[in-house]
Amino acid sequence: MTVKIENPIFEKLGMKYPIMEGGMTWAGTGALAAAISEAGGLGFIGTGYWHGDDVRHEIRRAKSLTDKPFGVNVMLMSRHIREVFDVIIEEGVRVVATGAGDPSPFLEELHEAGIIVIPVVPSVGLARMMEKKGVDAVVAEGMESGGHIGMLTTMALVPQVVDAVDIPVIAAGGIGDGRGAAAAFMLGASGVQMGTRFLTATESEIHDNFKKAVLKARDIDTIVTGNLLGNRARVLKNKMAKAFVKNEVNELQKPKPDAAAIEKLESGTLRAAVQQGDKDGGAFMAGQISGLIHDEKSAAQILEDVWSQAADLMGVEWPAKD
Ligand SMILES: Cc1cc2nc3c(=O)[nH]c(=O)nc-3n(C[C@H](O)[C@H](O)[C@H](O)COP(=O)(O)O)c2cc1C
Incomplete structure (x- = not known):
């Protein structure tokens, strides 16, 4: 049996590679998105x-x-979500990826505006629910990922989601080269999403301290904060991350743990990492695959290297030929 990658959404968008950038708050700027789409x-x-x-x-x-299509990743929990969707529709954005909530209250108007809607899901149950509500595809994101994460690994999650739904499944989490991408396609994904790999792209505008930290990181250099309080995020280990985890443990010893007080410690820390490169106080969100990434390359080179290696390993072409 050979692998055949079918993804009507990516084909409709005219993509040269079946690869998307994971939305990254503060780090995923318009310039980086444009470079990847271009x-x-x-x-x-x-x-x-x-x-x-x-x-x-x-x-x-x-x-x-760029004149090529690109997407916007939104946090559904945001207080500003209504105005954000208004802007997305007015500006003629073609694709929306959603996290932290249920996009179904907005689905009809987004579809009426011709917008493709792709929620990020950490479990089979959520993937099924999203398909029932009528989304166009899902990103199945494993806990190897940088940023906020669920409980399952990409290896375990992706094939289970692929078996559970009939819409395209895009795999995310721990993909940094063509071997990882090929593995995801072998699990049944019809696209891959990368975040950490693109953080180090030449066009990525994150602070140099952040970029260097990712390039220098080893396999064991990430830690998950928010584990005990239910808002888990994978970041590079630093003073802030270690103190956060210690505070969580301390808080949980109390008769009435105050989750909000702990969450507050995280507030503004991703921005501090991305824009100020705050080595001690920033949340350097990055995935376990950081240890594989040692060089800064253009977005175009990253896409070409990942896809050519994956295509070689699998013996496939994209778009698939009959
Ligand atoms: C710095 C950073 C910020 C992120 N912010 C978001 C976000 O705002 N929304 C979202 O859905 N995912 C976010 N993610 C997750 C990515 O979209 C993507 O799914 C993840 O990075 C994939 O795993 P990888 O890092 O192993 O490639 C973020 C990841 C990173 C590294």
Whole structure:
């Protein structure tokens, strides 16, 4: 049996590679998204808890750099989500990826505007629920990933989601080269998503301290914060991350643990890492695959290297020929 990669969404978007950028708050700027889309992948602008105007600014920046489609990743929990969707629709964005919630209340209007909706899911149950609600594809994201994570590994999660739904499944978490991408396709994925690998792209605008930390990191250099309080995030180990975990443990010893007080410790730390390169106080979100990444390359080179190695290993072409 040979692998055949079918992904009508990626084909419709005219992508040269079946590879997308994971949305990354603060780190996933319009310039990086544009570079990835321009090179034939699908770039995403990460918007976190931004206001609509900030999202519009970054979308326009991407549009000034590429005519190719790109996506916007939104946090459904954001207080500004209504205005963010208004901006996305007004600006004619083609794809939306969603995290932290259920996109179904917005699905009809997004589809009416011709927008493809792809939620990120950490489990089979959520993937099934999303398919029932009518989303176009899902990203199955394993806990090897940088940033906020679920409990399952990519290796275990992806084939189970592939068996559970009929829509395209894009695999994320721990993919940094063509071997990882090929493995994901062998598990049944019809696309791959990378975050950490693109953090180190030449066009990535993260602070040099952040980029260097990812390039220098070893396999064992990430840690998961928020484990005990239910908001898990994978970051590179530093003073902030270790103190956070220690505080969590201390808090849980108390008769009435105050989750909100602990969460507050994280507030603003990703921005501090991305924009100020704050070595001690920043949350350097990055995945376990950091240990595999030692060089800074252009987004175009990353896409070409990952895809050519994966295609060679699998003996496939993209788009698939009959
Ligand atoms: C710095 C950083 C910020 C991230 N922010 C978001 C986000 O805002 N929304 C989201 O859905 N995923 C976010 N992620 C997860 C990525 O979209 C992606 O799924 C993940 O990085 C894939 O795993 P990898 O890092 O092993 O490639 C973030 C990841 C990183 C490294």
